Amino acid sequence: MKNKPTPELGRAVMRSLIQERSPLGPLKVMAAHIGRFFQIPLPGFRPYVVFGPEAARKVLVTEKHKLLWRNHDPVTDLLRRGVLVTDGEEHEQLRGLMEPSLHPAVLHGYAKMIVAQTDRVTAAWGNGQIVDLLIEARKIALLIILEALFSVDAWDDLPRIWKPILKAIEYVSPGAWILWRRIPRPGYAKYLKALDDYLYGIIQERRKRKEGKQDLLQHLIDAGLSDDVIRDQMLTMLIAGHDTSTALLAWVFVLLGQHPAVHAQLVSEIDTLDKSPLLDQVIKEALRLYPPIHIGNRIAAEELDFGGGNCIPAGERMFYSIYLTQRDPAIWEAADEFRPERFTRGRKTPPMSYIPFGGGPRACIGAAFGQAEARLVLSRLLQGFTFEPLDMDKIHAHMGATLEPRPAVRMKATRRTLP
Numbered sequence: 001m002k003n004k005p006t007p008e009l010g011r012a013v014m015r016s017l018i019q020e021r022s023p024l025g026p027l028k029v030m031a032a033h034i035g036r037f038f039q040i041p042l043p044g045f046r047p048y049v050v051f052g053p054e055a056a057r058k059v060l061v062t063e064k065h066k067l068l069w070r071n072h073d074p075v076t077d078l079l080r081r082g083v084l085v086t087d088g089e090e091h092e093q094l095r096g097l098m099e100p101s102l103h104p105a106v107l108h109g110y111a112k113m114i115v116a117q118t119d120r121v122t123a124a125w126g127n128g129q130i131v132d133l134l135i136e137a138r139k140i141a142l143l144i145i146l147e148a149l150f151s152v153d154a155w156d157d158l159p160r161i162w163k164p165i166l167k168a169i170e171y172v173s174p175g176a177w178i179l180w181r182r183i184p185r186p187g188y189a190k191y192l193k194a195l196d197d198y199l200y201g202i203i204q205e206r207r208k209r210k211e212g213k214q215d216l217l218q219h220l221i222d223a224g225l226s227d228d229v230i231r232d233q234m235l236t237m238l239i240a241g242h243d244t245s246t247a248l249l250a251w252v253f254v255l256l257g258q259h260p261a262v263h264a265q266l267v268s269e270i271d272t273l274d275k276s277p278l279l280d281q282v283i284k285e286a287l288r289l290y291p292p293i294h295i296g297n298r299i300a301a302e303e304l305d306f307g308g309g310n311c312i313p314a315g316e317r318m319f320y321s322i323y324l325t326q327r328d329p330a331i332w333e334a335a336d337e338f339r340p341e342r343f344t345r346g347r348k349t350p351p352m353s354y355i356p357f358g359g360g361p362r363a364c365i366g367a368a369f370g371q372a373e374a375r376l377v378l379s380r381l382l383q384g385f386t387f388e389p390l391d392m393d394k395i396h397a398h399m400g401a402t403l404e405p406r407p408a409v410r411m412k413a414t415r416r417t418l419p
Helices: 007-020 024-034 053-062 074-079 088-102 104-122 133-150 155-172 189-209 216-222 227-258 260-272 277-289 322-326 367-384
Strands: 037-039 048-050 129-132 295-300 317-321 385-389 396-399 403-406 410-415
Touching: 007 024, 024 037, 024 048, 024 322, 053 317, 053 322, 074 155, 074 227, 088 104, 088 216, 088 227, 104 133, 104 367, 129 133, 133 155, 133 216, 133 227, 133 367, 133 403, 155 189, 155 227, 189 216, 189 227, 216 227, 227 260, 227 277, 227 367, 227 385, 227 403, 260 277, 260 367, 277 367, 295 322, 317 322, 367 385
Parallel strands: 048 317
Antiparallel strands: 037 048, 129 410, 295 317, 385 410, 396 403
């Protein structure tokens, strides 16, 4: 591997970690210094990192059979046999059962519900109240995913499941367990059990009714799956489905707060057009700059050759970085800048250079749903409220289960009176 780490690089990595308050800074520094293939030099944790369109195509399409999604990390402990952490025929069977509930053809049936749940959350806002849109977006996303996939009205359940869900997200997020795999992790068991009890209760209630709405839950029951396997798919979709939407919605508001001219133009378009082209561009640019699932974690089942003497041996951990690919200055002009206009019709980038939902046969199962949800929620919020941003300069990217803005997305929300 060429351009190995040097003391100078080590100092640059530490500076970037302090400045950006996130491992994303050091990854960018290493990528700029070494290139699209490098190894993280930490004691006991030396994964290979690859990025760029060629690597993405290899990882997601041409040599996907050489990589395993299942590993020994907390995400596998939590999701057990969930579709996200299974391989081969098991994955294909589960995905085949789940895809019909999220097919683009059925998305229009969710529109009224998505708007209604958005209104439900905002009805509790006082006029001129300062709200944290990271928290409020999570409420909206949770209500939507539970009703869309499991036909559950979770409004009264939010106080009961809120902390268990946050603890589940924290459980699978990067932490000290990466370096010390056997470190005790107290403080999770009762919350994870509470979340399990909630999901098993939903399953049992549906079985008692014998039949129900033809949602994802009913498809899994009709397929003859056990309660345990159904729970695994429900928890997978609950965590992955709502947390990615939460991050996307929150980052859009961060970027609009930091770019008032774009914010004003977007509100004008939403007020006057049936479909705002700028809204789609803003969503795409938010996904480019801050892809919720910013990195893919795999285990090499066979050796992978990335050319130039760069190989990943069988059994080693590999990360493919969506974040670095989508901020690669060799591909993207002004790669770190917010420029929604780069997604105007006719502009092209190399295939596999924009992959916020992954790619290939294991691309995100809820990609179309998530984008449709974001358009509806954002339109409704911007039509109903004027948002005045606060403390935007304090926000940084936090690597949790998804890439989210921390410490908060604070905005003063004032109800609009439309003519």
